[in-house]
Amino acid sequence: MKLYIALFSLSLIWGLSFVFIKVLIEPAGIFGMVFLRCLLGALVLIPFIWARRRKINFNLPWKHLIIVGIFNAALPWGLIAWSETVINSSSASVINALTPIATGFIGFLLFGKILAKKQWIGIITGFVGILVLMNFEVGALLGSDFIGIGTMILATLCYGFGSQYTKRFVVGVDLFLMTAVTLLIASLSALAGGFMVGDVPAVSEFDWGTIGALIGLGVFGSGIAHVIYYYMMTEGSPEFATTVTYIVPVSAMIWGYVLLNEPITSNLLLGMFIIFAGIYLTNRPAKKVKRSPLISKAS
Template sequence: MKLYSALFVLSLIWGMSFLFIKVLLSVFDPWQIVFIRCLLGILTIVPLFLLSKQTVNWRTMPIKKLALVGVLNAGLPWGLIAWSETFLDSGYTAILNATTPIWTTMMGVFFFSVRMQWRQWIGVMIGFVGIILLMDIDAPGLAKNQLILGIVLMLIATSCYGYSSQYAKKHLQDTTVWITASTTLLAGFLLSAIMMGFTGGWHMPDHAFDQKVVLSIIGLGVFGFGLAYLLYYYMISAGSAEFATLVTYLVPVSAVIWGSVLLSEKIHPIAFLGLILIFAGVYLTGKKKRINDTLIKQDQSA
């Protein structure tokens, strides 16, 4: 029961992250949001890292590889997601974010010599049909080119997630989670600081300290990163990695509900069909990985 409670709470938190971004966009530009998000993440994780008293060999640290993962796993995709929400409702961005496992598989095939089974190819095609359905939606008050731009921005963001996941798996296996998480946030922080220089983001916006804005900042930075990752790793340790990944299916549903209730967003019925197809694609593309993980566990227990 504790595991399922953790799964439910995590889906609510991560689903609400898209709503927090939408609220913050009324005051901040996308790169300011990334800057704040990374800063709060650093302030959350660095003290925990110091308390863990882990020793770090800075001479052997793969700084360039960690920086690349940081840019592709935090800075760039977070900026693109926030930018996409200037065109799309929070529920739509959450649905598109669910395509991340599909892109992870595709990046493995194109850049990391990963082989796919026929079920996975079918899953990829089904997932793309779901994306095409989303592109054909008539969104009130939004031109077709704006809708497509928002979708493309989200797909680039999820592609970044997919590539960085494969890259980290190949090159950062011996790097601790603490180091990877800390340097990821630092790289995202530096990238957003640079981008703010180009977008004129180095100023304090009006209404930055409104109650709604402050609560959204706390929710996105502290709960969306700190508490959420504690719950995620609890589910992995007390349950399994497969159980933890179930949150992929619940977050879009949670985000759609939050957006509807708190922001009065309306989701087109076709979007739910697109979501179902994306879920089916995610399930099929992840089929090989689950089979391989099961075989590895059986070998280790033999």
């Protein structure tokens, strides 16, 4: 029951996060937004870590946490923000629903899991849903229009890899500490990237609306939400944790319509339902294959 309460709570938080991202892209920039949301998310967790300090083992698997921080936060959040410079928050959230499918595919490709026939059908069905969203204009993914739908697909692959990697390599680490550390790693990565391309946010020019969106995205959408996500991943499974994307598009569409006046089109709804069908077929317990995974525990 606790896992399902966590699932529902996370879907509400992340549904609104897509709206916050849309609001913050222009004033903060892509790298700036990722840096600020990750930094705020990490800072809000420090009091919890301090309160639990006597129970926490601070001997951390730094190499693995760096990889998790990059693939579960820095890269996908940057790609999502980049996508929302082209598509609306509702479309981004629907494509983000491919995450369970991407998680299953990455599990098969790199982590020694085998997919049943229904799961392969689910993967194909999910991509049919993406084609519906694109009006079957496949060439858009191969040209300059890749930014938007294509970058969102890359974000789901990052989530899939990060989820499987966390389950395999990050074991026994306190949830609050793991979340704070990976968010700090992601914030430093984004800061370095921002300085390299000159994408540094002018914080002094933020208005109250921007500050409110940043607090919502950083404190709730990054810090608290990530604790819930890692809890679902470690107490449940990567596949269960990523099923949050079942519900996120629904709440994101409602928030986008109410707060940003974004249209809810027939293509958007049809694509969402097809993707959900793919997720349903893909979200089956996977078996271990007899061959060794490409990424082993010794790596």
